[in-house]
Amino acid sequence: MTTANARVPGPPGLPLIGSMFDLTRRPLRTYLAARRDYGDVVRITAGPPGLRAEFFLIFSPEGVQQVLGSEAANFRKEHAFYDELRTSVGNGLLTSQDDDYQRQRRLIQPLFTRRRVDGYAxxxxxxxxxxxxxxxxxxxxxxxxxxxxxxxxxxxxxRILFGADAEEAVDVVRRSFPALGEYILGRGFSPVRTPRGWPTPANRRGARAQRDLYAVCDRIIAERALRPDAGSRSDDLLALLTLARGEDGEQLDPAELRDQVLIFLLAGHETTATSLAFALHLLAGHPQERRRAQEEAESVLAGREPTAADLDALPYLTRVVKEAMRLYPAASATGRRAVNETVIDGHVIPAGAQVLLMPLATHRHPDHWEEPERFDPDRFLPEREKGRHRYAWYPFGGGPRACIGQHFSMLESVLALGVLLRDFDFEVIDRRVALGQGITLRVDSPMRIRVAPR
Incomplete structure (x- = not known):
């Protein structure tokens, strides 16, 4: 018998629809207000009677550690959003579970060592x-x-995935991923989901976007299969995925290759793009920090192309990227389902509960961050990080399912930012930017800056 508090606090919402309006129209503001008003574990309901959903929001680093780390086996990627994501982009590393996930991780992990990733510089x-x-x-x-x-x-x-075949994919992905993302999000959080086979306008748009993405990936994979010598001489990621073998000779079949490629395209561009965009926007609006970053970039890069070795020589730029990820984490919310009843921060989380983690709110938690709304890259100086909870900052997740692409994201972000700061001055135009919640954090208004060659 537990002695924990079985009543989890939360907003009362409206009589018939709970907090559905707030979660639909302003989800990020609702999450931040929930932590401020009700604490580190908050219960929130949404939807009409009979279709009402219940969520438990976890904000404290200690609670996040339970969900992602110490009790990760009790919290599974099993809810409507992940179901829709799997159906749309496949059963890759982001969405797979259990034996499928372990097998994929064994095959793919060697392709993401620091040495291998540095080759993409x-x-x-x-x-x-x-x-x-x-x-x-x-x-x-x-x-x-x-x-x-x-x-x-x-x-x-x-380019890293497909090498010489990159141009064939870029236009299709740029056109199709936003449409498919809206479709996934709409279905994943809708209280009623029509069968995908029904010819509704949303289903047709989603099916068309998925069909186009699958087609371009399948075409490139099939062409590689007909040119095995070309693949064996290539160091792009698709070639390496094709050649990956487990200890018993296991490998990814064509459908699994496509699933991994789609996940890497989704996770590998939207997350890094978000971090870079906010890093540039923040520096454009903070002249003192920008000048400091430019001085470091000029000193290290000095008119030459960046290399992987430069990452360690750009500590201030690294802190800038980390601070941008703190204020605007690309994965601003992530969900799990509790298998068994557990206790988090003194509150009972029932078996079967939908649990939501909110990096956006945890990263601004005043108990762990002084002046949390202020842009301060030096928060990530080693001496200031030393006493901070491991999960006070977790843009790449954590535990056994921590993002496999952490080093790649940091390498790309820091090197790209270094070149742009070395070559340009920046001035912010749209100082205030509206945020939205898509599959990743979304910018819902212009984010204009003025760039001037130096």
Whole structure:
């Protein structure tokens, strides 16, 4: 018999729909207000009677550690959103579980060692140099940071995945992923989901986007299979995935290859794009921090292309990226289902409960961050990090399912930011930016900055 508090506090919501309106119209503001008003474990309900959903929001680093780390086996990726994500983009590392996940991780982990990932620095440098050349000719020097970083990150991850075949994929992914993401999100959080086979406008849009994405990936994979010698001589990630073998000779079949490619395209460009866009926007609005970052970039890069070895020589830029990830984590919310009843921060979480973690709120928790709304890269100086809870900052998740691409994301973000700061001055135009919740954190208003060649 537990002595914990069985009553979890939370907003009462409206009589018929609970907090559905708030979660639909302003989810991020609702999560932040829930932590402020009700504490580190909050119960929130949404939906009409008979279709009402109940969620338990966990904000404390200690609670996050239970869900992702010490009790990770009790919290599974089993709810409507992950069901929709699996159905739409496949059973890759982000969505798979149990034996499927363990098998995939064994096969793929060797492709994401630091040494292997450092080999992608040339592709990052090539794409950021192309971006810099284009910025020099932009009329008026005005660019939208969110759009520009999305394009850059997609081109970079496509080049790393597909090598010479990247151009074939970029246009299809850029056109289809946003539509498919909206479809996944709409179905994942809807109290009523029509069968996918029904010819509704949303189903048709979702099916068309999925069909186009599958087609381009299947086509490239099939062409590689017909040119095995080309794949064996290539160091792009698709070639390495194709050649990956387990100890008993196990490998990924074509459908599994496509699932992994789609997950890497989704996770590998949207998350990094978000971090880079906010890093640029924050620096554009904070001249003192920008000048400090530019001095470091100039000193280290000194008119040459960046290399993987430069990452360790750019500590302030690394702190800038980490601070951007703190204030605006790309994965601003993530969900799990509790298998068995457990206690988090003195509150009972019942078996079967839907549990939501909110990095956006935890990263701004005043018990763990002084002046949490302020942009301060030096929060991540080693001496200031030393006493901080491991899960006070977790943009890459944690525990046995921590993001496999952490080093790649940091390498791409820091090197790209270094080149852009070395080559351009920045001035913020849209100082306030509206945020939304998609599969990742979304910018719902212009995010314009003015860039001027130095």
């Amino acid at each position: 040339d592709a990052i440098a090539l794409e950021v140099q192309a971006l810099a050349e284009r910025w020099r000719t932009v009329p008026g020097g005005v660019v939208d940071a969110a759009d520009e970083m999305s394009r850059f990150a997609l081109r970079t991850v496509s």
